[in-house]
Amino acid sequence: MSDARPTRAELLVTAGAVAAGLAVPGLARAAGVGNRDRAAAVFLLSLEHLSAAFYSEAERVGALTGPRLAAAVELGAVERAHVRAYRALLGSRAAAQPRFDFRGTTESDATFARAAVAIEDLTVAGYAAQLPRLRSPELLQAAMGVHSVEARHAAQVRILAGVAPAAYALDEPQDRAEVRRALAATRIAVRRPPRTDAHSDPTFTR
Amino acid sequence: VTGPLVTRRGALVGGGASAMGAAAAVLATRADAAPSDDRAALMFLLATERLQAAFYVRATEAGELKGDLARFAATAAEHEAQHVALLERALGTGEPVAPRLGRGVDAIVRDPRRFAVAAAALEDLAVAAANGQAANLTGDSLARIASIVSVDARHATWIRELGGLAPQSPTIDGPVSADRVLAALRREGLLA
Numbered sequence: 368m369s370d371a372r373p374t375r376a377e378l379l380v381t382a383g384a385v386a387a388g389l390a391v392p393g394l395a396r397a398a399g400v401g402n403r404d405r406a407a408a409v410f411l412l413s414l415e416h417l418s419a420a421f422y423s424e425a426e427r428v429g430a431l432t433g434p435r436l437a438a439a440v441e442l443g444a445v446e447r448a449h450v451r452a453y454r455a456l457l458g459s460r461a462a463a464q465p466r467f468d469f470r471g472t473t474e475s476d477a478t479f480a481r482a483a484v485a486i487e488d489l490t491v492a493g494y495a496a497q498l499p500r501l502r503s504p505e506l507l508q509a510a511m512g513v514h515s516v517e518a519r520h521a522a523q524v525r526i527l528a529g530v531a532p533a534a535y536a537l538d539e540p541q542d543r544a545e546v547r548r549a550l551a552a553t554r555i556a557v558r559r560p561p562r563t564d565a566h567s568d569p570t571f572t573r
Numbered sequence: 574v575t576g577p578l579v580t581r582r583g584a585l586v587g588g589g590a591s592a593m594g595a596a597a598a599v600l601a602t603r604a605d606a607a608p609s610d611d612r613a614a615l616m617f618l619l620a621t622e623r624l625q626a627a628f629y630v631r632a633t634e635a636g637e638l639k640g641d642l643a644r645f646a647a648t649a650a651e652h653e654a655q656h657v658a659l660l661e662r663a664l665g666t667g668e669p670v671a672p673r674l675g676r677g678v679d680a681i682v683r684d685p686r687r688f689a690v691a692a693a694a695l696e697d698l699a700v701a702a703a704n705g706q707a708a709n710l711t712g713d714s715l716a717r718i719a720s721i722v723s724v725d726a727r728h729a730t731w732i733r734e735l736g737g738l739a740p741q742s743p744t745i746d747g748p749v750s751a752d753r754v755l756a757a758l759r760r761e762g763l764l765a
Contacts, residue, residue, distance in 0.1 A: 391745050441742050448744045491723050499715040504708045507715075511707045511722070512745035515700045518723030519741065522730035532734070533648065533727035536655035537720040 391452035391509055400503040405460060407497045410543050411510060412453035414490045416464055417556060418520075419446035421486055425473035435476045435527055438483070442520050449513055456506070466559040480528035482555045487521035489546055496540035612664065614709035617751050618718060619660040621702045624672045624764060625695055625725075626653035631674060632682035641735050642685055649692070649728050656721045663717055673765035681762065689736025694761050696729035697741075701749035 400408065422443030425431055431439055454461040472482035494514035501507040522532035541549060550556065608616065629650035632638060638646050681687045703722040710718055726746070733740055749757075758764035 445742060445744050495716070495719040495723065498719040499712055508704070508707045508748060509745065511704050511719070512747060514719060515704070515722050515726035515746040516743060518726035519730045519743075521723075522727035523734075523740070523742075525727075526731070526734050531648075532731035533652065533724055536652040536724060537659070538723040539720065540716065 391448060391513065394452040394456045394506065394509045400456070400506050404501050404503045404506050405457065407500050407510075408453055408457055408506065409460065409462065411494065411497055411513075412450065412457065412461060413465075414493050414546070415446055415449040415453060416462070417467065417550075418486050418490060418517075419443065419450045420464065420467045421469060421473065421482065421556070422446055424467075424469055425479055428473050430474045431476055431479055433476075435479055438523060438527060439479070442483075442523070445516065445520070452509070467556045468559050469556050470554065472555050480524055482553075483524035484521065484528050484530065485550075485553045485555055487517060487524055489541065489549055490517045491521050491538050492541035492549075493543070493546045495538050496542045496545075610709040611711050611714050614706035615660060615664055615714050615718075618703055618706060618721075619657065619664060620672065621699050621754065622653055622656040622660060622721070624674070624758065625699060626650060626657050627672045627674055628678060628682070628692070628695060628763065629653055631678055632688060635679065635682045637683040638685060638688060642688065645692075645728075645732060645735055646682075646688075649732075652724055652728070656724070659717055659721065663714065675759070675762040675765050677762035686736065689732050689738060691761060691763060692732045693729055693736065693738055693741075695758075695763055696725050696732065698749070698754050698757055699725040700729065700746050702751065702754040704746055705748040705750050705754065707748060 422439045425439040426436070426443055450464070469482065472478040491514065494510065494517060498507065498510055498514060501510060518538065525532045525534075629646050632646040633643070633650055678691075681691045700722055703718050703725075706718070707715075729741065732738075755764065
C-alpha cells in the first residue's frame, strides 16, 4: 500500500483489506497473548467453528441452489480461514472442531437462510462483546477486522432470507452466556457428544 | 478543555480548516494539550459518522432515489444519526457542526448508480477507519465502535446488493489510517 492514490476498485475492496489469500494476518502474530485474551479467543473460535461447520455441512449435503449454495461455498471458505487462524493462534489450547447437529437446517434453501441469519447475527453480537475485553493490540486489530466481516455475512444471508440486512442502528453485544442461551433457544444447532470409539458389545448386567 | 480540538481544526466537521488538519490532530496524539489517543480516535470516527449522516440526509432531501434505494438511504440516514448521537454523548461535545460534503455530492445522490458506488465506498471507509483506530480505542469507546462498525459493514453489503455491485467477501477488513481515509473520501468527491 505504498501508492498514495488507490484506485476506486481498490477502495471498494476496502483499502488495506486482505481480500486475497485466505489468511488472517494479525492473529498469527498475536501469539503470546494473556489469559484473558486467550479465553476470549477460545470463545471466538467456538463461534467460528459453529459457522464453518454450518456452511461446510450445507455445501456437503448438496440440497441448496443458486445464491444460497454460492453463499454456503463462499462464506464457508471465509469461516474456515478464520478457524485456521484462531487454531494457529491458540495452538494446543484450541478446541477440536466440535460435532454439531444442525437439525436439518442445512437441507433446504429456506431453513438454511434463516439459520444462517441467526448464526451470523449471534456471531456479530459475540464479537461486539469480546472486542472491548481484548488487550493484545494485534489480536484486537484482527478480531475487529473479522467482526465487520461477520457483519457483512449477516447482511448477505439476511438478504437471502428476505429480511432487513441492517435491522437496527446498533449491534448490541452479547456475552458468552447470552450467546450460548440465544443459540440454545434457536434450536438450530446442538453439540453432539463425542462419539466413543469403544465397540464392545453390550451385555446384560443381570 | 481538549475536546473541541479536532472539531475546530477539522474540515470533516466544517469550519473551513483542512481535512488533513483533522488527521494531523488525530495523529499528533503526543502534542501538548492533545486529547488522549482514545478521545482523538473517537472524535475522528465521529467525524466519519457525521459525514455519512450528512450524505444520506442529502440523498433523501434530493428525493431522486426510488424504491429500495430510497428506503436504504432513509434507513442509513437514521442509523448514522444514531451513531453520531452515541459518539456525541460519549464525547460530551454535542456541538451540531455540519460536515462539508464534496461539491459533487449533489449530483451523486441524484444518480442511483453513482449513489450506490459512493455509499459502498463511504461505508467501507467507515469500517476501515474504525479498524484503523483499533489500537487507540479502549474500554467503553471500543464497545461503542464495535456496535457501530458492524452496522456500517451491513450497510456496505446491503447497498452493493441494491446497486448491483460486485459483492465483497474479504477474509478480514483491514485498518486504514485517518489521513488515508480522509484522502480517499476527498478523492471520491465525498468530502470537501
